[in-house]
Amino acid sequence: MNLQSKVAIPEEVMTRRVGDETVILDLATGTYFGLDRVGADMWQLMGEGRTLAEVCDAMQALYEATREQLERDVVELAEKLRAQGLIRAA
Amino acid sequence: MDEFALEPARAQAPMAGAPFHVWVFPDSTPWTEFHRSGRNYLLRFPELADFEVARDGRTVRAWPAPGVTEETVRHLYLNQVLPLAQSRQGKIVFHASAVEVGGAALAFAGESGRGKSTLAASFAVSGARFLTDDGLLLEPRGAEWLVRPSHPSIRLWEDSQEALIVAGTPTAPPVSYTSKARFLAGERVRFCSEPRRLHRMYFLGAGAAGAPRIAPLRPAEALIELVGHSFLLDIEEREQLAAHFDELSRLAAAPIYFRLDFPRRYAELAGVRAAIEAHARAEGVTA
Numbered sequence: 001m002n003l004q005s006k007v008a009i010p011e012e013v014m015t016r017r018v019g020d021e022t023v024i025l026d027l028a029t030g031t032y033f034g035l036d037r038v039g040a041d042m043w044q045l046m047g048e049g050r051t052l053a054e055v056c057d058a059m060q061a062l063y064e065a066t067r068e069q070l071e072r073d074v075v076e077l078a079e080k081l082r083a084q085g086l087i088r089a090a
Numbered sequence: 091m092d093e094f095a096l097e098p099a100r101a102q103a104p105m106a107g108a109p110f111h112v113w114v115f116p117d118s119t120p121w122t123e124f125h126r127s128g129r130n131y132l133l134r135f136p137e138l139a140d141f142e143v144a145r146d147g148r149t150v151r152a153w154p155a156p157g158v159t160e161e162t163v164r165h166l167y168l169n170q171v172l173p174l175a176q177s178r179q180g181k182i183v184f185h186a187s188a189v190e191v192g193g194a195a196l197a198f199a200g201e202s203g204r205g206k207s208t209l210a211a212s213f214a215v216s217g218a219r220f221l222t223d224d225g226l227l228l229e230p231r232g233a234e235w236l237v238r239p240s241h242p243s244i245r246l247w248e249d250s251q252e253a254l255i256v257a258g259t260p261t262a263p264p265v266s267y268t269s270k271a272r273f274l275a276g277e278r279v280r281f282c283s284e285p286r287r288l289h290r291m292y293f294l295g296a297g298a299a300g301a302p303r304i305a306p307l308r309p310a311e312a313l314i315e316l317v318g319h320s321f322l323l324d325i326e327e328r329e330q331l332a333a334h335f336d337e338l339s340r341l342a343a344a345p346i347y348f349r350l351d352f353p354r355r356y357a358e359l360a361g362v363r364a365a366i367e368a369h370a371r372a373e374g375v376t377a
Contacts (some may be wrong), residue, residue, distance in 0.1 A: 011328070014315065014335050016336070016339040017339075018310050018342050018343055019308060019310060019343065021308065021309065021310035022310070023310050023313050023314060025335065027316060027322070027325055027334075027335065030317075032317065034293075034310045034311070034314065039267045048225055056236050059114070081193060087174075
């Protein structure tokens with residue numbers, strides 16, 4: 001995964017918000033992932049078909065963080081979710 | 091309405107295709123194979139019985155394997171097949187036991203071997219009443235959830251029987267696939283036959299704690315636990331999965347979920363019960 005990557009969310013993966021957190025779940029495999037509010041925003045933006053760089057652009061408008069930090073966090077989250085099968089490269 | 095029909099014994103013919111899902115024993119031996127049969131489901135318990143569950147989960151037919159007793163098949167139906175069939179009816183069923191304390195229900199969820207039944211039995215022989223020893227069925231009522239009473243019996247391994255059950259307590263006939271005995275509710279093992287409001291749900295730890303330990307779960311943590319402990323027959327049907335996930339998310343939003351761990355020593359069960367009751371009451375159990 002790099003900043004030019006786009007990701008897709010497999011059809012069988014579902015997301016629900018509970019309290020301040022979001023749970024991503026693939027019920028067929030029993031895989032799940034919990035996200036805080038910042039992670040949930042990244043996830044939603046990734047699911048809109050943007051490149052990871054564009055996800056960072058949008059995140060910069062929402063949060064006070066350095067570009068460098070955002071890029072690192074977005075790519076790291078995308079890698080983790082791909083490793084769990086909860087997203088794939090588009 | 092759940093309809094159950096026991097058909098004549100028949101040999102288990104090889105299935106046409108691979109199962110879409112399998113439950114296995116810890117040694118990887120298949121325990122339950124989930125097959126599709128036309129629009130219905132066929133659940134095979136190797137060398138024990140085949141169960142055909144209608145697509146809507148309302149009717150179940152069972153064919154014992156030759157030599158397997160009717161009692162064994164009914165036992166499998168009640169403990170394994172009925173909760174799965176109920177999940178097809180859109181009902182919410184968990185691998186959990188429940189007891190009535192202070193007029194409300196406390197549930198104990200955990201995988202096999204975590205002590206759900208032992209804990210429920212411990213309450214039921216000590217002044218409280220049990221609602222179910224597994225297959226916890228919840229129904230929404232306004233903003234609350236009701237625990238439905240299930241079969242009035244508790245299944246226990248021999249060591250728990252010796253520690254908790256007095257001699258002469260009535261039992262159901264033995265079955266061929268487990269050495270667990272099934273104790274029937276009565277004066278010694280008290281049963282609550284009316285629905286009760288779910289007040290707390292405790293997820294049982296592995297027994298690493300040296301003393302009873304109770305810690306709250308965040309809603310997201312509760313949701314993950316609820317998903318992991320729910321019965322689901324068809325894990326491939328997206329529409330029903332989405333509805334199931336919605337229902338569990340609603341359920342998880344209530345602040346009633348805790349991790350519970352305690353040492354697995356029978357001599358300490360009275361202290362464990364006291365800790366649970368104190369915790370539940372401190373959080374405001376009302377009749």
